Amino acid sequence: xxxxxxxxxxxxxxxxxSDLQKMATWDQDEELGYFFGLDVDDSGSSYADxxxxxxxxxxxxxWAIEVGEIGFIGEVELSQICWRAREAELKICIGDPAYxxxxxGTRALKLTLNIAFTRLKLERVYLRxxxxxxxxxQCYLRCGFKKEAVLRNRRRFGGQNRDIYLMYIDCHxxxxxxxxxxxxxxxxxxxxxxx
Ligand SMILES: CC(C)(COP(=O)(O)OP(=O)(O)OC[C@H]1O[C@@H](n2cnc3c(N)ncnc32)[C@H](O)[C@@H]1OP(=O)(O)O)[C@@H](O)C(=O)NCCC(=O)NCCS
Numbered sequence: 289x290x291x292x293x294x295x296x297x298x299x300x301x302x303x304x305x306s307d308l309q310k311m312a313t314w315d316q317d318e319e320l321g322y323f324f325g326l327d328v329d330d331s332g333s334s335y336a337d338x339x340x341x342x343x344x345x346x347x348x349x350x351w352a353i354e355v356g357e358i359g360f361i362g363e364v365e366l367s368q369i370c371w372r373a374r375e376a377e378l379k380i381c382i383g384d385p386a387y388x389x390x391x392x393g394t395r396a397l398k399l400t401l402n403i404a405f406t407r408l409k410l411e412r413v414y415l416r417x418x419x420x421x422x423x424x425x426q427c428y429l430r431c432g433f434k435k436e437a438v439l440r441n442r443r444r445f446g447g448q449n450r451d452i453y454l455m456y457i458d459c460h461x462x463x464x465x466x467x468x469x470x471x472x473x474x475x476x477x478x479x480x481x482x483x
Contacts, residue, residue: 291390296356298395300403303339303350303363310360311336314383323421324381325450335381339363347371349408353382353396361387364400366413374411376404380424389423397431402466405459414456425453432465433457 314320315334324335333341342348347369353362362382369376380397382388404410415433417424433455441449457465 293355293358293387293390293392296358298356298392298399299354300351300364300396300399301354303343303352303365305340305343307352307360307363308336308340311339311363311383314381317383317385319385320381320383322446323418323424325418339365342367349376349403351400353380353392355387355392358387361392362396364396366400366404366408366410369408369410374409376408376410376413378404378413378415393424393427394430397427401431401457401462405462410459412456412458414454416452416454419451419453428455431457432461434461 312334315336320335339350342350342365348365348367349369350363350365352360353364355361361384362380364378364380366376366378378397378400380393380400382393382396401413404413414436415428416439417428419438434457435453436456437454439452439454442452
């Protein structure tokens, strides 16, 4: 049976300070801690605090993931942008668990990669993901990311060492893949002005 949300439009707009309050509620979700390894993050700051700090910095771009009539459901970012090497690290979070596994993450990622390679003219986007985050892995592979390396026993979560996959996509493979992508909807004007 088709998902009742499958026809909803997914789009990105710049993340605003006013979004942080809603994001603070995501910190209560244990699944997020598990997938982001928040218990090994010794900064003591919440997910929303972390995004608030990044909003002030020039080499990070953060967008709110908006879905049709549902509204703001998540955040996606290109962080540590290195303009000289033309690369950045991608992070994504669908904050409300009710909207995970419905295809929104995949659609938001494709929009982000389009911005990264077409507008920001980056050459390479990479990410790190825990080996057990199968939903995220599926989503990344479908968007064209490839596994580049396994960082073994690099971080501890829940008292155990965990492996992390380093994955990447470059602009050439993105351009090959994009013919399979659904058309990018019109971009929010505020997004264009933030690039
Ligand atoms: C990772 C994330 C962004 C993916 O977005 P999403 O909207 O949930 O993912 P999608 O629905 O687009 O795609 C998920 C894929 O995994 C599959 N999937 C869903 N739940 C799954 C599960 N529990 N185990 C394995 N696969 C699963 C889906 O079927 C889909 O694959 P398919 O379309 O080929 O069937 C989102 O789940 C999320 O924010 N998770 C919590 C935070 C997180 O893990 N961030 C990434 C850290 S690296």
